[in-house]
């Protein structure tokens with residue numbers, strides 16, 4: 001798993017960010033550590049269905065994309 | 080043609096236009112550093128790339144589609160609300176002011192409801208970028224120093240959009256999908272459909288193609304170049320404004336003039352979105368606190384959470400609260416549209432009541448104030464604007480132009496400078512980052528100590544504050560806004576909106592601790608909307624070539640058919656072509672702005688601007704107190720006038736060569752390679768062709784012709800004639816808001832791309848090189864009689880005729896060294912402003928340092944220069960502008 005997919009990863013830019021736990025700067029696409037937990041993203045939501053690479057549907061009616069952060073989505077339901 | 084050895088002058092002719100900077104250089108004066116917290120934030124900023132996300136446009140569009148058929152302004156408010164509610168919060172350790180535009184530190188996002196065409200036309204290219212980005216190591220990613228924070232190429236999981244913004248490649252398909260939903264529905268697409276109904280639309284297309292005008296007004300940056308007004312949130316808090324909306328709603332429901340009902344409802348809805356956004360940040364602050372082991376940092380997170388929860392409903396209690404709320408509303412407006420030049424205005428006067436209260440109570444110190452102000456500077460510096468590509472690179476140089484003003488007069492006509500403004504200047508020296516840039520509203524009533532502080536800030540090389548004449552601005556405002564009821568008292572509430580646009584304001588009664596303070600704030604819509612940047616040398620080129628764009632061979636204007644047998648013939652045809660340009664651009668831009676107001680009206684900014692909330696009208700329905708803000712902008716005025724002087728003298732008076740010979744020399748670029756071939760954009764470094772001697776004499780005569788900036792009556796009279804005619808003619812054109820237009824004289828960065836497509840000019844400038852910057856700056860290297868001669872030339876006309884004038888000067892650091900240097904510097908500035916000048920700004924820098932920075936950018940990540948109305952990091956400027964700044968005359972004496 002990549003830092004980019006982790007709950008504790010905070011983007012600073014498209015390449016990198018910081019770990020919310022230890023505040024170290026990390027590259028988004030590097031391998032994660034043992035503390036990894038899934039970030040709340042559409043791809044982990046039961047309302048999301050993948051349709052093609054990097055695209056999908058939410059609740060069968062809205063276009064959506066798997067990598068979208070969903071910490072602010074009130075309809076998020078973990079799979 | 081004569082050969083080189085027949086000429087009187089056989090030497091290198093370019094020593095006329097400045098010498099190449101060589102040898103070692105003198106650094107700028109030492110300055111204090113920022114507080115450790117902010118220094119850390121600045122280093123993080125330097126390491127951060129401009130990044131775009133899709134989150135906000137995704138949620139905006141999703142909600143917009145759901146509400147098909149709803150009243151347009153309600154639909155817009157709901158879409159904005161959804162965008163705000165879903166922004167992912169991020170709070171960095173050490174931040175004292177929370178919240179940002181998007182999830183990334185330098186985050187921004189496309190706004191396809193404004194214009195989606197770029198993504199659709201580039202769809203294939205963008206997908207290719209995704210394929211070709213390949214695998215990159217972390218090292219490759221982190222060594223992209225060139226270009227500062229710009230993502231200049233696609234790499235790894237990131238694609239570069241227009242060499243500026245990075246986008247995660249997994250977000251590309253949804254971005255294209257979202258963009259497609261706006262096809263034929265965006266402001267751009269619908270506006271374009273209707274602007275074609277304007278008679279002469281074909282000419283407009285050719286004007287744009289020839290880059291006589293650089294971009295459309297309504298599709299690109301429909302808001303901005305204006306001054307924020309923070310009064311309502313500071314006085315009432317968010318719940319208080321919602322209550323006002325509810326009361327107003329009840330009073331207008333069912334009463335004719337129903338648009339007011341929808342406006343109040345939309346403001347209420349949008350405020351709910353802002354509340355959700357703020358509370359999401361409060362929640363994130365608590366989450367960060369829960370992970371934090373450092374007790375001090377944990378407390379700071381918890382304080383942020385408490386402050387945001389309070390401000391999501393209530394008016395501020397303290398200076399810190401007030402600054403946080405100011406920032407929230409500033410960002411909220413920026414998320415409404417692509418906007419540049421959203422100026423915070425006279426922040427030191429707006430926040431003074433809260434600051435004084437805290438200082439009196441002993442709960443705030445000057446040190447803590449400086450730290451907070453430095454944090455504010457970092458926040459403004461992190462702002463990026465995702466507008467159309469030509470605009471971001473070609474016009475803005477990546478800058479966002481948030482101008483903070485200090486000084487000026489209060490409501491009663493006394494000096495408005497205060498202790499908080501002294502600290503604002505102090506923090507701008509210790510935290511020398513580009514935003515917010517500063518302007519000092521100079522008035523004879525300002526205390527000397529305050530002015531000296533301003534000079535100390537300018538001379539450490541920040542490029543700010545710019546020095547702006549309060550009286551000239553007030554005169555301009557009273558001339559133009561009297562009809563809408565502006566009186567002397569209100570004229571004093573003005574500030575600079577954007578880089579240099581005089582903008583009307585008003586005084587609003589803020590109550591703090593039982594006392595009423597009249598605070599200034601913007602009370603007008605965007606300016607620098609209307610006709611954007613007409614390239615004057617390019618219009619003159621069309622005159623010489625009978626209406627053609629010689630570079631492409633396309634016809635721009637109807638053939639004039641004149642044999643151009645006298646100087647007056649040339650001047651008259653020029654005026655005719657210029658008038659055609661202004662007319663067609665006014666009409667088409669009026670349509671664009673009308674469509675913007677219909678599809679995508681401003682809600683947040685409207686709510687803030689007096690008197691929209693009072694009268695129930697948004698900005699596009701003339702809800703603001705003052706509405707005459709559309710203008711006509713020009714670029715390259717000094718090259719125009721120098722060229723006219725050369726033609727008048729050389730062709731018609733001294734008959735040194737004929738017009739046909741001049742045109743042949745222009746066609747041959749006076750025997751030099753073009754700047755596009757050499758990659759060098761000033762006259763300092765150009766490459767001769769084998770036959771340059773064929774053109775040497777005529778070129779020398781063009782260069783020797785009278786040049787603006789030397790107190791030479793011959794050329795200054797032409798300059799004055801142009802200025803008076805231009806300012807008058809703008810009044811013949813009527814804006815969307817049914818008001819006459821006025822003239823505006825700034826170049827921003829357009830003097831580079833517009834110079835790039837313009838042939839050599841009769842003043843001796845070569846093809847493709849950058850024009851003179853600003854409006855009254857001399858052409859680089861051509862002002863040879865010292866600063867006071869330049870001042871005389873610049874003030875040969877009345878500056879209050881126009882919304883602004885702009886003078887850039889480059890001063891060697893040795894000249895202004897020490898306390899004595901500061902005094903001399905201030906005297907020089909005063910002398911210029913007392914002559915009736917509107918504006919001056921300075922680069923205090925050794926040109927050799929800039930040359931070194933061009934060669935070794937990695938050593939100069941923090942080097943800033945003043946361009947034309949803004950300060951920018953050297954490494955984030957294009958080479959065309961860098962060359963122009965290096966070539967500017969460097970004054971080594973100012974006494």
Ligand code: SF4
Nearest residue numbers: 042045058070073075
């Ligand atoms: S409900 Fe929310 S989190 Fe789930 S797929 Fe839809 S948008 Fe994503």
